Amino acid sequence: MSFIEKTGKTVDEAVEAALKELNVLKEQVNIEVVEESSKKFFGLFGKQMAKVRVSLIEQMREAADKLDEFADQLEQEPVLETSDSDNVDKVSQEQAVEMAKDFLQNIFKNMQLEVLMEKLVAADGVVTFNLHGKDLGILIGKHGQTLDSLQYITNLIANKNSNQRVRIVIDVENYRSRRVETLTTLAKRLASKVRRTGERVVLEPMNPHERKVIHLALQEDRRIVTNSEGEEPYRYVVIELKK
CATH class of the missing domain: 3.30.1370.50 (R3H-like domain)
Structure with missing residues (x-):
C-alpha cells in the first residue's frame, strides 16, 4: 500500500490517526489534505470530516521494501532438521542469542539505522531485545506486522543449530x-x-x-x-x- 487515508474532526486529528497507524513521525511522511473539515448546511445537518492522504517518503518506503524483501528470502530458506548423527556443530543458548544479536545488527546496518539494543532476560529464559533510537517506526510496521516478521526470522536464525530451544522477543521502545x-x-x-x-x-x-x-x-x-x-x-x- 503506497498510502493510507484517514478522517478526523480536524486535519490535525486525521494526520495523527494516520501517523499512529503507520507508526512513524510526521517528518517521515508526505501529507495531502483531501478534504477540509466544514459545517454542512449552516450546521443543521452535521459537520463534514477532514480527510488526509498520508504516504511514507521515498527513502523510508525503500528501506521498508528492502527489509520485507530480505525477510521473504530468509523465510524461504529451509530450516535444517538435524539428528545426533548429523555433522552439525551445536551451539549453546548464549551463542544462539549472540548470533541473533549479530543478525539484527547487520539488518540495522544495511538499513542505515542507528539502534541501541537493550538485552533483557526473564526468569523463564525468554530473551528480549528492546530497540531504542530515532525513526524506528519502520521496524514496527502497521500494527506491528514488520516487527513480528523480524522477530520470527530472528528466532529461526537463533534456533537453527542451538542445542536448546531459545525464545527471543523483539520490541521497539516498549511498543508491545x-x-x-x-x-x-x-x-x-x-x-x-x-x-x-x-x-x-x-x-x-x-x-x-x-x-x-x-x-x-x-x-x-x-x-x-x-x-x-x-x-x-x-x-x-x-x-x-x-x-
Whole structure:
C-alpha cells in the first residue's frame, strides 16, 4: 500500500490517526489534505470530516521494501532438521542469542539505522531485545506486522543449530506493552458499545497474540462473549452479547 487515508474532526486529528497507524513521525511522511473539515448546511445537518492522504517518503518506503524483501528470502530458506548423527556443530543458548544479536545488527546496518539494543532476560529464559533510537517506526510496521516478521526470522536464525530451544522477543521502545494497553482499552470500549446497542462488533484481522489480548480483556465480563472467526491471516475477533 503506497498510502493510507484517514478522517478526523480536524486535519490535525486525521494526520495523527494516520501517523499512529503507520507508526512513524510526521517528518517521515508526505501529507495531502483531501478534504477540509466544514459545517454542512449552516450546521443543521452535521459537520463534514477532514480527510488526509498520508504516504511514507521515498527513502523510508525503500528501506521498508528492502527489509520485507530480505525477510521473504530468509523465510524461504529451509530450516535444517538435524539428528545426533548429523555433522552439525551445536551451539549453546548464549551463542544462539549472540548470533541473533549479530543478525539484527547487520539488518540495522544495511538499513542505515542507528539502534541501541537493550538485552533483557526473564526468569523463564525468554530473551528480549528492546530497540531504542530515532525513526524506528519502520521496524514496527502497521500494527506491528514488520516487527513480528523480524522477530520470527530472528528466532529461526537463533534456533537453527542451538542445542536448546531459545525464545527471543523483539520490541521497539516498549511498543508491545503499549499495544497491549491500546487493545485492552479498545476491547472494553467496544464491549460497552455492544452492551448499549445489543449489536455484535467485528474487529479488523489480528495476529493470534493480539486476538488473545482481546479475549483476556473481556473474559470476566458476564454479559459479553468473544470469538475468533475467519481464516489466517485474516482471522478476526467478534464481540457480542451472551445468549
